[in-house]
Amino acid sequence: MYLLSEISTKAPGHLDKKEIKKQTEELLEELDSLQYLLYAEAKHAVLVVLQGPDASGKDGAIRKVFGSLNPQGVRVKSFKEPTQEELSHDFLWRIHQHTPGKGLIQIFNRSHYEDVLVTRVHKLCDDETAHLRFNAINNFEEMLASTNSTQILKFYLHVSKEEQEVRLKERLEDPTKHWKYDRKDFTESNLWDQYRKMYEDVFRFCNATPWVVVPADQNWYKEFIITQTLVNALKALNMKFPSLPEKPNN
Amino acid sequence: MYLLSEISTKAPGHLDKKEIKKQTEELLEELDSLQYLLYAEAKHAVLVVLQGPDASGKDGAIRKVFGSLNPQGVRVKSFKEPTQEELSHDFLWRIHQHTPGKGLIQIFNRSHYEDVLVTRVHKLCDDETAHLRFNAINNFEEMLASTNSTQILKFYLHVSKEEQEVRLKERLEDPTKHWKYDRKDFTESNLWDQYRKMYEDVFRFCNATPWVVVPADQNWYKEFIITQTLVNALKALNMKFPSLPEKPNN
Known part of the structure; x- marks a missing residue:
């Protein structure tokens, strides 16, 4: 079981940023x-x-790590507050529609886990329902x-409360970040401890596919860890270019 | 465990059709x-x-039982051979998209069960894969x-081989049924015993939500059983009309 307070949000001190x-x-x-x-x-x-919490750098990670890949094979889906139509279905209904077909990388910017995070913090989901959902x-x-050879990689962007505050303030001050400003983010940041607790439940009960907790106070280290994890996971698939269906000279 | 050969495809003899x-x-x-x-x-x-097998009366059942209901609350989805896009996803991907929202009745004309029936008969799915899919x-x-209060009702339309042959021939002879004729149906009917075996596996391994085996040689009895099962299931939900959100005179 993870206790987030025991995991550093920073890169190990001996590492050289440039390297x-x-x-x-x-x-x-x-x-x-x-x-x-x-x-x-x-x-x-x-x-x-x-x-990850607001301002933990999810958008930046997508831009940096996936931005140079061929978009024909990479898709991003951001999950926001559910619509009425989505709420009338089970919580995985809108999620399943965006799972990747074979050959594709699908990125979920937030995901089905919001249904056992934000909903629990705001008391829209009781403990019994949460455990049905974990299952x-x-x-x-x-x-x-x-059933579909899907390699799932789950990243938690682990940012400190102090770094989050710095970033939320930047959204107020930097004109290129105004578009990201949302008054609600400040309210949510007051619920920091409750979010932490709910995340710890997720790590405890939904860990069959393990979580990677990414120290995310420094972008350069966050990007390194995500990229390295992806490269290792893809290498482990032992993929091969398909040969011709039949020899052309036959 | 069901043995289909031990279940009659006909209405009990003492029943009066008119009644x-x-x-x-x-x-x-x-x-x-x-x-x-x-x-x-x-x-x-x-x-x-x-x-149910070809010509077991699925289309007729939909027309008769659901045809008089308000179409605003009732939807039908027929699952045919999967597309390339569908095949690149897990077999439940195309199914999940059509599950009903709260308040709705969704009818599946064929379903996710085809992925452990026709695919097994045609050796497109081995036993190991079949058991992954059952699970x-x-x-x-x-x-x-x-997670979504979904009442699932699964009907197997149980028709005899002899009755199926009669109906398939009708498709050749009756001009109003020509549109249903498919040369492949006759090939499939030769695989009768293998389909039976695969259905029996389904009843054995996917029975947490129980199957209703409907004697289907006579349409009047088939329609009666399906309608009665639906009425009983809906009654058991103990539904109530919602009251006004607040009293109008407040």
């Missing part, structure tokens, strides 16, 4: 080749789940993996 | 009121799964029930 950035660039090139291979082979699907989530992820 | 038809008409009126209440209350969803189906149906 890590160089390594990230190399990994991104490798990721580009691996994504091409994933698309060509079309045997596996990859689902990347990005969760449903585990079965759902297991089904994607076992 | 049963009258009862069905009364039940259909009751169903109409219950569907209106389901729609108004919008607390439960109803999913009707219709399975996925059970979890999926349980999730719909527990």
Whole structure:
């Protein structure tokens, strides 16, 4: 079980920012080749789940890590507050529609986990319902993996309360970040401890596909960890370019 | 465990066709009121799964039983051979998109069960994959029930081989049934015993939500059983018309 307070939100002190950035660039090139291979082979699907508090750097991670990949094989879906139509269905209904087909990388910017996070913090979901959902989530992820070769990678962007405050203030002060400003973010940041507790429940009960807790106070380290995790996961698939269906000279 | 060969495909001999038809008409009126209440209350969803061999009367059942209900609250989805896009996803992907929202009755004309029936008969799905799918189906149906109050009713239209042959021949001879003729149906009917075996596996392994085996050689009895099952299931939901959100004179 994770206790978030015991995990650092910062890069290990001995690391050299410049060196890590160089390594990230190399990994991104490798990721580009691996994504091409994933698309060509079309045997596996990859689902990347990005969760984290407001201003933990989800959008930035998507821009940096996935921004250089071929968009034909990469899709992003941001999950916002559900519509009336979505609320009339089970909570996985809108999620399942966006799971990746074979050959594709799908990024979820927020996800089905919001239904056991924000809803619990705001008392829209009681403990019993939360546990039904934990169970449903585990079965759902297991089904994607076992019946459609879906590799699921779940990242929690672990930012400190202090760093979050700095970033939320930037949204007020920097004109290029005004579009991200939302009065509600400040209200939500007051619920910091409750969010932490609910995240810890998620890590405890929905860990069949393990979570990667990414120290996210420094963007360069966050990007390095995500890219490295992706490269390693894709390499482990042992993919091959398909050969011709039959020899052309036959 | 069901052995289909031990279950009659015919109505019990003592039943009077005229009397049963009258009862069905009364039940259909009751169903109409219950569907209106389901729609108004919008607390439960109803999913009707219709399975059965070719010419077992699925289309006819839909026309007769659901044809008089308000189409605003009733939807039908027929699942045919999957597209390339559908095949690139897990087998429940295309199914989940059509599950009912609260207040609605959704009818599946064929369903996710085809992925452990026709695919197995034609050796497109091995036993190991079939058991992964049985498990996925059970979890999926349980999730719909527990997280979205979905009442699932699964009907197997149980027709005899002899009756099926009569009906398939009618498609050749009756001009109003030519549009239903498909050369493949005759090939499939040669696989009768294998389909039976695969259905028996379904009844054995996907029975958490029980199957209703409907004797289907006579349409009047088939329609009676389906309507009666629906009426009883809807009654058991103990639905109420919602009261006004606040008293109008307040």
